[in-house]
Amino acid sequence: MSYGQVFNLLKEKNLKNWLLYTKHDFVNLLSSDSLEEKYFLNYLIQDYLFLIQFSKAWSLAVLKSDTLEEMKISANTVNDLINFEMELHIKLCGSYNISKNDLESANEENENIAYTRYVLELGYSGDFLDLLSALAPCILGYGEIGMNGKNLKIKTPMYQKWIDTYSSDEYQDVCKNVANLIDQAFLLRLGSDYVNTYKWNKVNKIFNKATLLEIDFWNMALK
Amino acid sequence: MSYGQVFNLLKEKNLKNWLLYTKHDFVNLLSSDSLEEKYFLNYLIQDYLFLIQFSKAWSLAVLKSDTLEEMKISANTVNDLINFEMELHIKLCGSYNISKNDLESANEENENIAYTRYVLELGYSGDFLDLLSALAPCILGYGEIGMNGKNLKIKTPMYQKWIDTYSSDEYQDVCKNVANLIDQAFLLRLGSDYVNTYKWNKVNKIFNKATLLEIDFWNMALK
Amino acid sequence: MSYGQVFNLLKEKNLKNWLLYTKHDFVNLLSSDSLEEKYFLNYLIQDYLFLIQFSKAWSLAVLKSDTLEEMKISANTVNDLINFEMELHIKLCGSYNISKNDLESANEENENIAYTRYVLELGYSGDFLDLLSALAPCILGYGEIGMNGKNLKIKTPMYQKWIDTYSSDEYQDVCKNVANLIDQAFLLRLGSDYVNTYKWNKVNKIFNKATLLEIDFWNMALK
Amino acid sequence: MSYGQVFNLLKEKNLKNWLLYTKHDFVNLLSSDSLEEKYFLNYLIQDYLFLIQFSKAWSLAVLKSDTLEEMKISANTVNDLINFEMELHIKLCGSYNISKNDLESANEENENIAYTRYVLELGYSGDFLDLLSALAPCILGYGEIGMNGKNLKIKTPMYQKWIDTYSSDEYQDVCKNVANLIDQAFLLRLGSDYVNTYKWNKVNKIFNKATLLEIDFWNMALK
Numbered sequence: 001m002s003y004g005q006v007f008n009l010l011k012e013k014n015l016k017n018w019l020l021y022t023k024h025d026f027v028n029l030l031s032s033d034s035l036e037e038k039y040f041l042n043y044l045i046q047d048y049l050f051l052i053q054f055s056k057a058w059s060l061a062v063l064k065s066d067t068l069e070e071m072k073i074s075a076n077t078v079n080d081l082i083n084f085e086m087e088l089h090i091k092l093c094g095s096y097n098i099s100k101n102d103l104e105s106a107n108e109e110n111e112n113i114a115y116t117r118y119v120l121e122l123g124y125s126g127d128f129l130d131l132l133s134a135l136a137p138c139i140l141g142y143g144e145i146g147m148n149g150k151n152l153k154i155k156t157p158m159y160q161k162w163i164d165t166y167s168s169d170e171y172q173d174v175c176k177n178v179a180n181l182i183d184q185a186f187l188l189r190l191g192s193d194y195v196n197t198y199k200w201n202k203v204n205k206i207f208n209k210a211t212l213l214e215i216d217f218w219n220m221a222l223k
Numbered sequence: 224m225s226y227g228q229v230f231n232l233l234k235e236k237n238l239k240n241w242l243l244y245t246k247h248d249f250v251n252l253l254s255s256d257s258l259e260e261k262y263f264l265n266y267l268i269q270d271y272l273f274l275i276q277f278s279k280a281w282s283l284a285v286l287k288s289d290t291l292e293e294m295k296i297s298a299n300t301v302n303d304l305i306n307f308e309m310e311l312h313i314k315l316c317g318s319y320n321i322s323k324n325d326l327e328s329a330n331e332e333n334e335n336i337a338y339t340r341y342v343l344e345l346g347y348s349g350d351f352l353d354l355l356s357a358l359a360p361c362i363l364g365y366g367e368i369g370m371n372g373k374n375l376k377i378k379t380p381m382y383q384k385w386i387d388t389y390s391s392d393e394y395q396d397v398c399k400n401v402a403n404l405i406d407q408a409f410l411l412r413l414g415s416d417y418v419n420t421y422k423w424n425k426v427n428k429i430f431n432k433a434t435l436l437e438i439d440f441w442n443m444a445l446k
Numbered sequence: 447m448s449y450g451q452v453f454n455l456l457k458e459k460n461l462k463n464w465l466l467y468t469k470h471d472f473v474n475l476l477s478s479d480s481l482e483e484k485y486f487l488n489y490l491i492q493d494y495l496f497l498i499q500f501s502k503a504w505s506l507a508v509l510k511s512d513t514l515e516e517m518k519i520s521a522n523t524v525n526d527l528i529n530f531e532m533e534l535h536i537k538l539c540g541s542y543n544i545s546k547n548d549l550e551s552a553n554e555e556n557e558n559i560a561y562t563r564y565v566l567e568l569g570y571s572g573d574f575l576d577l578l579s580a581l582a583p584c585i586l587g588y589g590e591i592g593m594n595g596k597n598l599k600i601k602t603p604m605y606q607k608w609i610d611t612y613s614s615d616e617y618q619d620v621c622k623n624v625a626n627l628i629d630q631a632f633l634l635r636l637g638s639d640y641v642n643t644y645k646w647n648k649v650n651k652i653f654n655k656a657t658l659l660e661i662d663f664w665n666m667a668l669k
Numbered sequence: 670m671s672y673g674q675v676f677n678l679l680k681e682k683n684l685k686n687w688l689l690y691t692k693h694d695f696v697n698l699l700s701s702d703s704l705e706e707k708y709f710l711n712y713l714i715q716d717y718l719f720l721i722q723f724s725k726a727w728s729l730a731v732l733k734s735d736t737l738e739e740m741k742i743s744a745n746t747v748n749d750l751i752n753f754e755m756e757l758h759i760k761l762c763g764s765y766n767i768s769k770n771d772l773e774s775a776n777e778e779n780e781n782i783a784y785t786r787y788v789l790e791l792g793y794s795g796d797f798l799d800l801l802s803a804l805a806p807c808i809l810g811y812g813e814i815g816m817n818g819k820n821l822k823i824k825t826p827m828y829q830k831w832i833d834t835y836s837s838d839e840y841q842d843v844c845k846n847v848a849n850l851i852d853q854a855f856l857l858r859l860g861s862d863y864v865n866t867y868k869w870n871k872v873n874k875i876f877n878k879a880t881l882l883e884i885d886f887w888n889m890a891l892k
Contacts, residue, residue: 055285055294056571062282062301063794068309068327071278075301078285082298086291104291110662113655114560121563124570125502125732127796189867198858209559216556279794286571333885336878337783344786347793348509348725350573412644421635432782439779501731501740508728508747514755514773517724521747524731528744532737550737 003140004179006186009195010133014208021137021211022144026218030162033154040158041096043221046112048089048103050217053116054138055081060123061131066188070128073181077139080174088165092158111220115213122206129189132182133203137210142166143175226363227402229409232418233356237431244360244434245367249441253385256377263381264319266444269335271312271326273440276339277361278304283346284354289411293351296404300362303397311388315381334443338436345429352412355405356426360433365389366398449586450625452632455641456579460654467583467657468590472664476608479600486604487542489667492558494535494549496663499562500584501527506569507577512634516574519627523585526620534611538604557666561659568652575635578628579649583656588612589621672809673848675855678864679802683877690806690880691813695887699831702823709827710765712890715781717758717772719886722785723807724750729792730800735857739797742850746808749843757834761827780889784882791875798858801851802872806879811835812844 002008011018026043029035058081061074090100123131146166154160165171186194194200225231234241249266252258281304284297313323346354369389377383388394409417417423448454457464472489475481504527507520536546565580572580592612600606611617632640640646671677680687695712698704727750730743759769792800815835823829834840855863863869 052291052294055298059282059285059298059301063279068275068305071275072305075278075282075298075305078282078298079302082291082295108655110560110659111556113564113659114556117563117567118559121566121570124567124793191867198860209554213556213559331878333783333882334779336787336882337779340786340790341782343790344793347570347790414644421637432777436779436782498737498740501744505728505731505744505747509725514721514751517721518751521724521728521744521751524728524744525748528737528741 003143003175004183006182006194007136007140007179010136010204010207013204014211017208017211017215018137018141021214021218022141022148024215024218026221027145027149030159031149031152031154033156033159035159039222041098042223043218044089044093044096045098045103045106046109046217046220048086048093049106049108050112050116051081051086051089053120054135055086057116057119057123057131057135060120061128061135064123064128064131066128070181070185073177077174077178092161095158109220111213111216115210115217118213119210126206128185129199129203130206132185133206134210136178136182136207137214139178140175141211141214143172146171226366226398227406229405229417230359230363230402233359233427233430236427237434240431240434240438241360241364244437244441245364245371247438247441249444250368250372253382254372254375254377256379256382258382262445264321265446266441267312267316267319268321268326268329269332269440269443271309271316272329272331273335273339274304274309274312276343277358278309280339280342280346280354280358283343284351284358287346287351287354289351293404293408296400300397300401315384318381332443334436334439338433338440341436342433349429351408352422352426353429355408356429357433359401359405359430360437362401363398364434364437366395369394449589449621450629452628452640453582453586453625456582456650456653459650460657463654463657463661464583464587467660467664468587468594470661470664472667473591473595476605477595477598477600479602479605481605485668487544488669489664490535490539490542491544491549491552492555492663492666494532494539495552495554496558496562497527497532497535499566500581501532503562503565503569503577503581506566507574507581510569510574510577512574516627516631519623523620523624538607541604555666557659557662561656561663564659565656572652574631575645575649576652578631579652580656582624582628582653583660585624586621587657587660589618592617671848672812672844673852675851675863676805676809676848679805679873679876682873683880686877686880686884687806687810690883690887691810691817693884693887695890696814696818699828700818700821700823702825702828704828708891710767711892712887713758713762713765714767714772714775715778715886715889717755717762718775718777719781719785720750720755720758722789723804724755726785726788726792726800726804729789730797730804733792733797733800735797739850739854742846746843746847761830764827778889780882780885784879784886787882788879795875797854798868798872799875801854802875803879805847805851805876806883808847809844810880810883812841815840
């Protein structure tokens, strides 16, 4: 499994935090079927609120695009998030008797605010590369987590379903499209020697910060 | 034909300019099959560039939404524009031997810049109601122009196709969804007495300015 | 001491959290001269990074203004922050042998990111009233904290200087100008019955959230 | 007279349009004391409306800054525009019996909208270099126009005053600060070989488009 050249370089440079994120206790507990339900529900509710803001951040990617192709992939991702992933959350929550109303009136935790507003603000203040570097840890990290758990058999149906979603061909295709979008966007704007640019230093910091905010998001769920 | 209460009120208050726009010489010449091809091509090329910016403006509507329903309709409109209306333009232009490359390297006329940047900047600086009021004249005006020409038989196939597009059930459905989005958005934010608010005065000015910029867009095509 | 009608109403509706913020342990410890220096330094460094983002948020207020008067007060506040308050922080830190370089390379804590990006993102996505409601707790809360400590004699010179800054006539004048800006902005946009609007409900949530993020900022300093 | 390396390169590459702008009939007529007063008043009124938007664009420069120094120069420019140049316009207009009210209720011409919204939208969607390249033609072009007319003696006092303003040491200092800001910003982000980057091509287009929109602004005044 590989999600493109730029992502691999960003991940390698921030590997310690990357593994703290993708192999976080929350993920390990879920994968070994030992996650208490209340923590999973914490997560599900906050993740629904997260997805609202994350869809908005991907809408900013449409605005920061330089080519029609970039606009299309970004707009398709907005659609996947709003019409597919958020609907899935509503259904999953429904099976726990958490209504759409409950979801929308839930309190947004500070760790959730920190992550989503960091990405959104960067989407407004930064350029396409800044924004993609802040969006990558979530999209592609979940792809990795899904693949890491691909062959697991988890008794709790909801946990199995969660892993299945992110290891599915559909989700992996989203990851590949985004990875390709990122590689092309860097090449177009910075040329093939992009690792020797001011921007490269900046996007590494952004990627690392977004990864730290992902870790805090898991921590929040386990509180 | 009616596109909702808010739109009707905005239109009534700015009726003179509204008619200068929807019954502009460009439209009359096209409808009576007397439009010189070069003017139609001017229009088509600029309109392609317009749609890129207009899709971006609708992406801002996702960001300025307060409800999931508002986000969905806005995101669907982005998709309609990028994956449907822009593809149609590329095909139409192709039949005149104007390539996608020609389209993308065409010079953006100042009248085009004025209109698109006015709407986009308002989308950034303004709120959801400001933005919708700037987007309405284009979306709903073309719906009206389409319906005004619904029973016409125009010899030039491209002109007939253009009218057919905007009088089609698909496009009229987009108009109805947008009209409904506007009505609901005003009610939610301003209550039923919205005509007696500071905002109402502001959105009237915006609607009227966007209408004037539409008129200038037709003028540009006929130059 | 009173900072205008709108602020008083917002404060009253969120009084419990307001007091948790303005009478936070950090403030009490500082006022009673029992704050460990390391906590004060934590705070000073993070507050410097905070002020960079906060100046940017006030720059957004210039963009969201509807009148020249609103633009002027907002621009003056940007100037006060950049040319006066940030310089003060650099000097204060200098007296602890923390260089400007140390400040600028310091790690931005997640609680700091949460607060600043929440305000900035709201400044981009929201309107003038949304933004002012997010900016008010910091500006006016520090004004209150300053006045609460006005007659204290604190041995630690830096703590005394800190209190003196926010109880000074200069800072209190900033507070009065901002309070007046807020009152006028609400009146202009919502009329005198603003408490019975959709917006009023929204700005209360914003004001309360920003207050909670202030509390988390103090908590961070004491970690 | 020289306003830095980046500006000189941008100007050289777009020299034909640059001269159409800085040696426009409007400027020539004013300099030779043959400009009809009504055209000057057209210009003054539209330029007042222009400055409101231009101050907002410079506020975006604060938001897009990467260093404190960049923030300071940008914020100072906002202040110069709001507290100095706009006040000058109000006074100049006052001497023609055009009140501040007249100015603020004047209709914003489409050419004015085109230019200001082009710059502002770029300030939102683009990065610091994009924005500076859109802001440069106005700030530095007026500096050149001022210096070109430095030794002229014009009978009409207002025309003399207008030239004097832009040839004054104060205004030339603003130009030098902005020129230096631009040079440093390009070096920091793109390195010394910035002419061989994707961005260089982009900013040339932006600089040229802003220059064309300046030409249209003069044309508008002479209508």
